[in-house]
Amino acid sequence: MSAHMSPDTVLKVENLTVWFPLRRSIVDVIRRKPRRYVHAVDGIDFEIRRGETFCLVGESGCGKTTTGKAILRLVDIYAGHVYYKPAKETIAELEAMGVDVIDGEIVDIAAVPPKKMKPLRRELQMIYQDPFGSLNPRFKIKEILEEPLLVHGVGETPDEREEQVIKALESVKLIPPEDFMNRFPHQLSGGQRQRVAVARAMMLNPQLIVADEPVSMLDVSIRAEILELMMELKQSRNLTYVFITHDLAVARYICDRIAVMYLGKIVEIAKATELIENPLHPYTKALIAAIPEPDPSNKAKLREVPIKGEVPSAVLIPPGCRFHPRCLPYEAEKASLENLCPVHVPPLVEVEEDHYVACWLYDKVRQSAGL
Amino acid sequence: MPLLEVKNLKTYYYTLRGVVKAVDDVSFTLEKGEVLGLAGESGCGKSTVAWSLLGMPPSPGRIAGGHIYLHDDEAGETYDIANMAEEELRSKVRWRKISMVFQGAMNALTPVHRVGDQIAEPLILHAGMTKEEAMNRVVELLNMVGLDDTIAMRYPHELSGGQKQRVVIAMALALDPDIVIADEPTTALDVVVQAQILNLMKELQWKKKRSIILITHDLSIIAELADKVAIMYAGKIVEIGPSSEIFNNPQHPYTQLLLKAIPRLRGPIDKLAYIPGTPPDLMSPPPGCRFYPRCPYAMDVCMREEPEMVEVGKDHYVACWLHSKR
Ligand SMILES: Nc1ncnc2c1ncn2[C@@H]1O[C@H](COP(=O)(O)OP(=O)(O)OP(=O)(O)O)[C@@H](O)[C@H]1O
Ligand SMILES: Nc1ncnc2c1ncn2[C@@H]1O[C@H](COP(=O)(O)OP(=O)(O)OP(=O)(O)O)[C@@H](O)[C@H]1O
Ligand code: SF4
Ligand SMILES: [Mg+2]
Ligand SMILES: [Mg+2]
Numbered sequence: 001m002s003a004h005m006s007p008d009t010v011l012k013v014e015n016l017t018v019w020f021p022l023r024r025s026i027v028d029v030i031r032r033k034p035r036r037y038v039h040a041v042d043g044i045d046f047e048i049r050r051g052e053t054f055c056l057v058g059e060s061g062c063g064k065t066t067t068g069k070a071i072l073r074l075v076d077i078y079a080g081h082v083y084y085k086p087a088k089e090t091i092a093e094l095e096a097m098g099v100d101v102i103d104g105e106i107v108d109i110a111a112v113p114p115k116k117m118k119p120l121r122r123e124l125q126m127i128y129q130d131p132f133g134s135l136n137p138r139f140k141i142k143e144i145l146e147e148p149l150l151v152h153g154v155g156e157t158p159d160e161r162e163e164q165v166i167k168a169l170e171s172v173k174l175i176p177p178e179d180f181m182n183r184f185p186h187q188l189s190g191g192q193r194q195r196v197a198v199a200r201a202m203m204l205n206p207q208l209i210v211a212d213e214p215v216s217m218l219d220v221s222i223r224a225e226i227l228e229l230m231m232e233l234k235q236s237r238n239l240t241y242v243f244i245t246h247d248l249a250v251a252r253y254i255c256d257r258i259a260v261m262y263l264g265k266i267v268e269i270a271k272a273t274e275l276i277e278n279p280l281h282p283y284t285k286a287l288i289a290a291i292p293e294p295d296p297s298n299k300a301k302l303r304e305v306p307i308k309g310e311v312p313s314a315v316l317i318p319p320g321c322r323f324h325p326r327c328l329p330y331e332a333e334k335a336s337l338e339n340l341c342p343v344h345v346p347p348l349v350e351v352e353e354d355h356y357v358a359c360w361l362y363d364k365v366r367q368s369a370g371l
Numbered sequence: 372m373p374l375l376e377v378k379n380l381k382t383y384y385y386t387l388r389g390v391v392k393a394v395d396d397v398s399f400t401l402e403k404g405e406v407l408g409l410a411g412e413s414g415c416g417k418s419t420v421a422w423s424l425l426g427m428p429p430s431p432g433r434i435a436g437g438h439i440y441l442h443d444d445e446a447g448e449t450y451d452i453a454n455m456a457e458e459e460l461r462s463k464v465r466w467r468k469i470s471m472v473f474q475g476a477m478n479a480l481t482p483v484h485r486v487g488d489q490i491a492e493p494l495i496l497h498a499g500m501t502k503e504e505a506m507n508r509v510v511e512l513l514n515m516v517g518l519d520d521t522i523a524m525r526y527p528h529e530l531s532g533g534q535k536q537r538v539v540i541a542m543a544l545a546l547d548p549d550i551v552i553a554d555e556p557t558t559a560l561d562v563v564v565q566a567q568i569l570n571l572m573k574e575l576q577w578k579k580k581r582s583i584i585l586i587t588h589d590l591s592i593i594a595e596l597a598d599k600v601a602i603m604y605a606g607k608i609v610e611i612g613p614s615s616e617i618f619n620n621p622q623h624p625y626t627q628l629l630l631k632a633i634p635r636l637r638g639p640i641d642k643l644a645y646i647p648g649t650p651p652d653l654m655s656p657p658p659g660c661r662f663y664p665r666c667p668y669a670m671d672v673c674m675r676e677e678p679e680m681v682e683v684g685k686d687h688y689v690a691c692w693l694h695s696k697r
Contacts, residue, residue: 059561189649219412219588220632224643246561249634253643276636290566292591294633296614299596302570305563310531 003083003102010050010240011071011208015043015080016110018066022315038314040066042264043080045348048208053234053241055251055272058261059287061314064244067261068210071242072124073109073117082109086123087207093119122152125201129213134197135185141196142181145169148203168199172229191222198230202237210242215250227254248291252276257354260284263322264314266348270355280357282306282327321346321360329361337361340371372442372449373400374549374582375424375469380437380453382416382423389654393419393432395606398680401550404580408597408614410590410629412650415603417586418474421552424584425471426452426460441468444549466497470543471552474586477535477559480527486538487513487523494545512541517571533564537571544575554586569595590633594618599686602626605650605661608680612687622689624666660692668693 005012019037041063048054056064069075071082083106086094095101097116102108109120128134135144145165148154155161169177172195185193194214201209211230215223231254234241245251251258252272259269260281268281279285286307292298309326312318324330324341340346340360348358349365359365378398384391393416401407409417422428424439439452441464450464473479481489490512491505500508510520516537527535536556543551553572557565573596576583585596593600593614600617602610602625610623621627631644648665651657657664663673670692678695680688 059563191649220590221412221629221646222649224632224634224645225647227643228645247634249636252636253634253640286563288636290562291636292562292566292569292589292595293636294591294594294618294630296594296597296618298594299573299598299614302573303566303595305566307563310533310564 003081003106003108005047005083005085005106008049009047010085011048011242012083013044013046013067013071013080014083015045016041016067016070016077016082017043017079018063018070018075019078036315039264039317040314041070042317044261044264044266046259046266046269048240048242049256050240051234051238052256053231053243053254055243055245055255055258056261057245057248057251057258057287059246059311061263061311062261063264063314064246064261065212068126068212068242068244071109071208071210072121072126073112073114074126077110080110083107084109084120084124084208086120090119090123118152122204123207125204125206125209127197127201127209127211127214129216132185132190132193132217135193135200137185140182140184141169141188144185144196145200145203148200152204154204164203168203171202171233172196172199174199190218191226194218194226195229198226198233202233205237206239208240208242210244212244213246214243216245216247223250230254248276248288260287263311263317265322265358266356267323267359268355268357269348274355278355280351280355280362281323281359282329282361283323318342320344321358340366344369344371374403374405374442375401376438376440376442377424378438378440380420380423380439381435382419382428382432383435384419384428384432386431386654391653392606392656393653394423395653395656396437397603397606397608398437399601399608399611401582401584403549403582405599406576406583406585406597408593408600409584409586409603410588410593410600411603413588414650414653416606416653417588417603418554420603421471421473421554421584421586424452424469424550424552425465426455426457427465441550443468466493466548467546468548469550469552470546470548472539472543472554472556474554475559476539476542477532480535480538482527485524485526486530490523490538490542490545493542498546508545509541512544513538515544515575516541531564532560533567536560536564536568540568540571540575548581550582550584552584552586555588556585557592558587558589565592572596590618590629602629605656606653607661607690609662609691610687610689612684616684616687620684620687622683622687622694623662623691624668624693625662628667660690 018041019039022036070077085105099112099116142165145168146161149161155164166177169180174180174195215226255272258272258275259266262283268284279288286305290305306328307326318325320342330337330341346358346360346365348356349368350356351362351364380397382394434453437453441450487509490509494500494505494508509523513522518537557568597614600614601608604625610626628644628646646665659674659676660678663669673692678690678692680690681695683689683694
């Protein structure tokens with residue numbers, strides 16, 4: 001456990017934990033029941049390399065968005081570290097503000113006081129899922145794109161700012177920009193709105209972008225267009241993406257590596273193709289088996305999804321491996337796994353090169369835990 | 372004679388800003404026991420077709436033309452839903468012959484009533500069952516959709532998304548209709564739950580040869596269930612044919628591009644296709660083929676004249692000038 005990061009790593013998340021307190025009823029307070037929490041993100045670790053597209057995949061409520069927001073410090077972090085290497089200028093600014101800088105290049109975002117996050121906000125940006133909700137409906141496109149410049153004091157004169165807005169619109173292919181600048185969000189199609197959201201995220205020359213389901217609300221027919229645009233911008237601006245999606249097939253097309261989340265934990269991380277072709281965790285296997293494909297021969301048979309039951313509440317997390325109540329391999333080999341799965345939390349361990357899994361079925365996981 | 376024959380159906384919304392031609396001259400048939408998949412982009416008119424088949428297009432919508440012939444075997448009668456009195460529709464057709472799991476239904480369950488009572492209500496109201504008969508049927512229906520009886524005593528907020536979706540499917544099956552329309556039945560669900568619901572629909576279909584119209588924007592879901600597929604674009608069906616033909620031998624440029632835009636889990640990672648532009652405003656659709664502004668093959672004739680449906684293979688029809696003879 002340390003802040004040490006290899007040269008090509010740009011972000012290192014360690015034991016990241018985000019719990020949301022549940023409102024207590026009067027009765028709870030009188031009976032002095034302890035406060036209960038939603039364990040949205042429950043101790044996760046991963047590293048992202050510069051220039052990489054790193055995917056967080058999993059079902060609704062597993063903690064993807066919360067993880068993304070925690071990286072940007074948009075939610076309170078309960079425990080853990082988010083080590084990040086900012087740009088040189090930002091480091092200087094942060095040091096001047098008295099923020100701890102480790103090894104002259106790393107800051108722990110989890111430890112930066114919220115008031116001193118501003119320099120970092122410039123280079124960490126988020127794109128949201130909902131192109132309808134994420135843009136202020138009363139602002140013209142020009143004002144929406146100008147806002148981050150004003151907040152961060154970039155661009156001295158209105159003319160300078162307008163020039164940047166025009167460039168941004170051109171970069172997301174809203175051409176000619178003059179046609180779009182004075183429109184309101186509702187005067188754009190869903191795809192155009194999402195381009196504006198992408199343009200807005202790019203305004204301040206960010207380093208790392210968290211894209212939270214950026215194409216999920218769009219029709220399949222135009223998704224690839226937005227994805228292609230995002231990948232072009234990534235190339236030309238040397239960006240790093242944390243790409244959040246519930247769709248493994250989309251992840252396969254654009255991601256370098258995929259992390260699968262289940263109920264606040266990462267259960268598996270591997271290269272995109274490796275994860276899909278050779279999934280190791282029982283949950284990943286179920287997730288992949290469940291995905292329908294446009295193949296009419298599927299009609300003839302039931303789809304077998306190796307999983308049972310339903311996702312438990314994030315308030316009452318099952319002990320040990322939180323997947324064990326739904327796990328078929330555990331059920332099949334209960335005798336040999338009974339002292340492990342329902343008792344001990346499996347750590348995330350590299351069992352094959354660059355392939356991490358948190359499951360007691362694997363020898364290396366047992367060895368690493370000495371069990 | 373097909374169980375259902377839709378002929379030149381037009382359903383328009385008469386709004387203050389103008390007339391929205393949401394369904395504009397749509398024709399298809401549905402045989403007994405057949406599953407028809409209806410696919411197309413958001414806003415192309417899929418739900419409007421569905422509501423029209425129940426004879427209840429949402430206001431300010433009205434059926435503006437065409438016929439919806441429904442053959443009633445038991446009564447030996449054929450009704451035209453498009454031209455039927457509301458009273459008769461209610462007593463003979465709606466929910467009894469054709470029912471629907473409407474889009475978003477699982478979130479429209481009444482929060483203050485137990486789900487058992489919600490399933491029982493139409494049985495008492497429309498089928499004239501006693502409370503006890505209705506409750507027996509509720510248990511039967513819950514079991515049919517893979518839920519146990521105790522669910523009947525719960526309130527909607529005490530159910531998971533998958534359980535709620537099973538409940539609304541049970542409601543659609545309550546009066547044992549010949550045709551069930553399922554409008555985006557899995558859209559709000561996670562993949563694992565989605566797979567379970569699709570399996571349930573398959574089993575229900577195999578056990579009892581009911582006809583199903585499955586509506587979704589997701590062609591992968593259509594592939595799981597449909598015998599026949601209709602592709603809609605901007606208020607019109609542009610291609611219809613056997614499922615194997617539509618997926619393996621699509622003929623309309625729109626269908627071809629839609630299929631190429633779907634990211635796959637297996638096989639080579641080709642560049643994903645996309646369709647530039649957006650579907651037209653249905654208040655003033657372009658003349659000629661409605662797809663021409665986005666079509667990579669558009670020719671002069673496409674912008675002037677509307678292509679007719681032509682047969683390109685057995686039971687496989689396409690409306691595109693690449694196939695129509697002039
Ligand atoms: N502000 C909040 N207060 C309380 N609980 C929250 C809050 N935000 C999220 N949660 C809970 O935390 C868990 C993780 O939510 P999160 O939004 O991160 O999931 P997700 O993986 O992004 O899901 P989805 O795919 O539905 O977007 C869920 O149980 C959710 O209900
Ligand atoms: N009540 C209404 N009043 C006016 N226009 C409507 C109404 N309902 C739908 N429309 C319009 O009719 C067209 C078809 O809508 P419909 O809901 O049938 O599409 P859909 O294919 O079901 O879309 P989705 O995939 O988003 O559910 C759209 O252009 C829509 O804006
Ligand atoms: S640790 Fe045990 S319960 Fe958890 S996924 Fe592996 S086998 Fe299943
Ligand atoms: Mg989310
Ligand atoms: Mg609809």
